[in-house]
Amino acid sequence: MPGNPKKLDRSFYDRKDVLRIARELLGKILVTQWDGVRSSGRIVETEAYAGEQDRACHAFGGRRTTRSDDLYGAPGSVYIYICYGMHHLFNVITNKKDIPHAVLIRALEPLEGVEHMLNRTGKPVADYSLTKGPGNLSRAMGISKLQSGGNLFSEEIYIADDGLRYKKEQVIVTKRIGVESAREDAELPYRFIVKGNPYVSAKKS
Numbered sequence: 001m002p003g004n005p006k007k008l009d010r011s012f013y014d015r016k017d018v019l020r021i022a023r024e025l026l027g028k029i030l031v032t033q034w035d036g037v038r039s040s041g042r043i044v045e046t047e048a049y050a051g052e053q054d055r056a057c058h059a060f061g062g063r064r065t066t067r068s069d070d071l072y073g074a075p076g077s078v079y080i081y082i083c084y085g086m087h088h089l090f091n092v093i094t095n096k097k098d099i100p101h102a103v104l105i106r107a108l109e110p111l112e113g114v115e116h117m118l119n120r121t122g123k124p125v126a127d128y129s130l131t132k133g134p135g136n137l138s139r140a141m142g143i144s145k146l147q148s149g150g151n152l153f154s155e156e157i158y159i160a161d162d163g164l165r166y167k168k169e170q171v172i173v174t175k176r177i178g179v180e181s182a183r184e185d186a187e188l189p190y191r192f193i194v195k196g197n198p199y200v201s202a203k204k205s
Helices: 018-025 114-121 134-141 180-187
Strands: 029-034 037-050 078-083 087-094 101-112 157-161 171-174 191-194
Touching: 018 037, 018 087, 018 101, 018 191, 029 101, 029 134, 037 114, 037 134, 078 134, 087 134, 101 114, 101 134, 114 134
Parallel strands: none
Antiparallel strands: 029 037, 029 157, 037 101, 037 191, 078 087, 087 101, 171 191
16 A cells, blocks of 8 residues: 655656656656645656657757756756646656756646645536646646746655556556647657546547
């Protein structure tokens, strides 16, 4: 049975294989504590972005702009960008500083603080859409562009491990969502989801 969650340290993120990290983030627990208000959810969907050679990554071809500068941060730091002018998308930085590998957290299964998630999202009752999809989960967890450039080692926002592990047959690997302009890289099997979990966003395969 899973035990007491332990905050992941920098060594978890400080590895070269972004695909492995994206897979291993499934089952981990994202925690936020803003002004003493705690919320948490289990990660059930991730996408890997493999830096300058990945056409779907904001750093493709060595691009480095004001918008994407946080993508080049140290392992365990946070990159958040705004999509469609409204969705704040939460990414975890991996590998080494100045190597822009990242994992987008796409969906959570709520664990704690559902009442606070409802307040933040304006939803009257909890349903699967509460933390389904990267924009929804950020809104529910109180995450915004303001946290971009920070890290996952404070008490305000971090990822923890309570020992839960998914077996190979419990994880589905698919292409990423919404990156059609990345041409052949749009077909790469860089998305990881927990099979059968109702919080997984969009297509399941």
